[in-house]
Amino acid sequence: MTITTIETSSLGDRSYLIDDGTVAAVIDPQRDIDRALAAAGERGVMITHVLETHIHNDYVTGGLELSRVTGAEYVVSALDSVGFPHRPAHDGDVIETGTLRFRAMHTPGHTHHHLSYVLLDGTGSPSAVFTGGSMLYGSTGRTDLLGAQHTTELTHAQYHSVRKLADELPEHTEVYPTHGFGSFCSATPTSGDSSTIGEQRAVNPALTQDEQAYVDELIAGLADYPAYYAHMGVINSEGPSPIDLRMPERVDPATLRRRIDAGEWVVDLRQRRAFAAGHLAGSMGFELSTSFVTYLGWLYRWGAPITLLGTSTRDIMDARRDLARIGIDNVTGSATGPIEQLATSDQTLRDYRVASFADVASARAERPITVLDTRLSNEHESGAIRGAINIPLHELLARREEVPSGEVWVHCQSGYRASVAASLLDQPGREIVLIDDDFDNAQANGG
Template sequence: MFFIDTLETEGMGNRGYVCGGTETALVVDPPRDIDRVLAAAAVRGVRIAYVAETHVHNDAVSGGLELARVTGSRYLVPAEARVAFPRTPMADGDEVELEPDLKVRAVATPGHTPHHTSYVLADGGHDVAVFTGGSLLIGGVGRPDLVEPALTERLARAQHASAHRLADTLHDDVQVLPTHGFGSFCASSPPTDDAGTIGKERRNNEAFTLGADAFVSHLLAALDDVPAYYARVGALNAAGPAPVDLTAPPVADADGIAARLSAGEWVVDVRSRTLFSEGHVSGSFNVEAEGRPATYLAWLIPDGKPVTLLAASAAQLAAVQRELVRVGIDRPVAAATGDPGSWIRTGEMLRLLPRSDFAALAQARGRGEELVVLDVRRGSERADRHVEGSVHIPIHELHGRMADVPPGVVWVHCATGLRATIGASLLEAAGRDVVTLDDDLEAAESAGLMVAG
C-alpha cells in the first residue's frame, strides 16, 4: 500500500511530492517553505526518511537541505550535481527502500540539466509512478537552455533520449509526476493536461510523436526569455539555502516609507491593480498578490535591492512574503497593511493611475491624439500579433530601458492588464504620464487595432 500527495505551488508553477507507505515517506523536490511538507507528513502519520532532488533548480529555492536537517532524513541529490553541502549522491540505478515492499530507484534523465535524475516508485516490485522533475512533463519537456548556451542543443537531444528511455523501461500505466510544467518558465511549453501516464505521453507528447531532429528544432524554436533571477536561484541551491524566517517584517510608517523611496529602495504595493489605480503612494510599484508576484518581482528587482511591501491585509502580506522566499527574496525590510491613507505623510496625496480599455484607445487615435502605445508582453507573444504602431519593450526589460520609451502619454498594455499595470507603475514612478490598458487583448482585435506579427 502506498500514497502520493501533491504539494502544489501555484505562483511558481511547480509541484513537489510526498510519497510513502504506512510509516515512512520520501519527499521529492520540496518547496522552500517546509512547514507545508511537515504538515502533509503529519496528516499521513509518517516519518520523512528521505528527501530527493531531481536536479539543482533554477526557478525556485529548494527546501530540501533544511527539510533533511530538520527531519534527520537522508538527502538524495544527483551524483553529478555540483553542490557545496553533504548529501547522499544518487547515480543511475541506485535504490533506496522506504518499506519492505516500497522502493525508489534513480534513473538518469539528462536534458533539463546535465545531471537531471528521475525517481521511479515501485510497490511490491511493480513500477507505479515516476517523479520526472524537469525531464518528461505533461505534454512537453523541461527547457534545456538554463545551464549554458553552448550546451542547449546537446541537452535538447538528451531530453528526447531521456523521454524515450523512460517510455522504453516503464509500463504505459505508470504515473508521470513532474515538478515543472504548470506555469513554470522551466517548461518548454504549457501543459496539455493536469495528469499524465507513460502511455498518454507516448501518444501525445512531441518527444514521442516527433523524430529527434524535428523535436530538437521545434523545442529550440519555442524557447522564450529566461528570467534573470534564475542564475541567482541556481547558485543559492548549489550553495545550500539558509532557513527562512516567515515572521512579519518590521512595520513601515509614512515617514519610513518616504525615506525608503528617497533612498532609491523599492516600495512594492501588492494590492489588486484596481485598488492601486484608485490610490497609491507616489513612487511605489504595483505587483499584485494574485498575479505571480514572486516571478515578476524577482525578475524586475536588482539583486540586493531592499524591498518594502504594502498590502491590503496581514494575510495578503504573509502570502506574498511566503512566495518571495521561494525566489530568494528572503526578508522584506519593512511592510505596511490596511488603509493606504496611512502610508503617506500629512499634506501628501495618494496618486491615481488612469485605467482604460482598447475601445477608448481606438477612439483616442480616431481623434488624432498623440500618444504612445507600449506593449510589455514577451517577444513570443508579440510574434503572433500586436497593436499597430505600438512600441515593444518586454516587462522584464522596462526598468532598464525607460529611455527607449518615446515622449508623450504612454498607454501600456499586455494580454490582460496585470503586466500593463506593473509597467505603468514603473513609468509613473519615473515621472511619465501613463494610462493602463486594463483590458483583454481580444478587445483590441474587436476595436480594429491589431495587425499580424
C-alpha cells in the same frame, strides 16, 4: 501507498509526499518546508528521505532544511557538486524506506545530471515516475538554463531521456513532473493535471517527432526566462539557509517616504485597479497573485531591500513566503491599512486611468497616443496592435527612456504585466493609461 501533491501555483511547480502509511519520502520540496511537514502530519507518517531530481533553477530548495529538521536522508545526483552532506544517487540505484522503493534513472536534458525516480510496487513493477524537469505533460523541460553553449547538447539528451522513460516504463505508469504548471522551466506550455506514460506516447513532442524536428522546434521556441534564475542554482548547490517567515518590521509613513526617495523598493501588493486609483508616488505596483513572484523576481535588483505594503497582515506574509521561495530575503519593512493612511500629511496620492482595448481606437481618433506592449518579443511578433512599441516588462527598467513623453497606454496579454509597467512609468509630467483587458479583445476592437 499514497501520493500527496504539494502545489506551488505561483511558480508553476509541484512537490510530492509519497508514503506507505508509516514512512514517507518527499520529492523536490520547496523552501517553505512547513507544507511538507503538515502533509506528513496529516498522513501520520515520518519523513525518512528527501529526493531531488536536479539542482533547481526556478526556486530555492527546501530539501536540505527538511532533511536537517527530520533527520531524513538527502538524496542528490552523484554527479552534482554540492556543498553539503547527502546520499549520492547513481543511475539504477534503488532507494528504500519502509515498503517504498524508488529506482533512480539518469534523464539528462533539463540539466546534465537530472534524475527521475521510478516508484516500484510490491512486485517490483513501476507504478509511477517522478520526472522533475524531464517528461512534462505534453511538453519537456527547457534545455537552455545552463548556458547557450550547452543548449543543443542538452536538447538532444532531453529527447533521448523522454524516450528512455517511455521505452522502459509500462503504459499505465503515472507521471508526476515537478515543472510545467506555469513554470518558465517548461520548454512549451503543458496541458492537463495528470497523465500516464501511455498518454504521453501519444502527445509528447519528444515521442511524436523525430529527433531533429524535436530539437529544432524546442530551440526555436525558447523565450526569455526570469533573471532571478541565475541565482537559484548557486544557492541550491551551496546549500540554502533556513527560511525566515516572520512578519517584517512595521514602518510609518515618514519612513516609507524616506525609503522611496532613497530609491528603495517599496512594493504595493494591492489589486491593480486599487493601485491605479491611488498610490504613493514612487512605489511599485505588484498585485499579489500567482504572477507576483515571477515578475517581481524578474525585475528585482538582487540584494536590494524591499518594503511591502498591503491591505492586511495576511497579504504581507503571503508575499514574504513567495519571495523567500526564490531567495529574496531582504524584506526590511511592511505597512498595512488604507493607502491614505500610509502617506505623510503633505503627500498627495498619484493615480492614473484604467481602460479597455475598446477605448484605444476612440482615443487614437481624438489625439496622439503611444501604445506600449509589455509582452515578450515573441508574443508581440505573433500579433500586435498597429503602431505599438514593444518593450518587454523585464527590460523596462533599463529602457524607460525609450518610452515617449505624453499619453502612454500600456498593455500586455491579460493586464498583470501592464499594471506593473504602468506603476514603473507613472511620474509627474507623464500621463499613463492602464489597459486592464485580455489581448484577444484587441483584435475584436480593430487592434
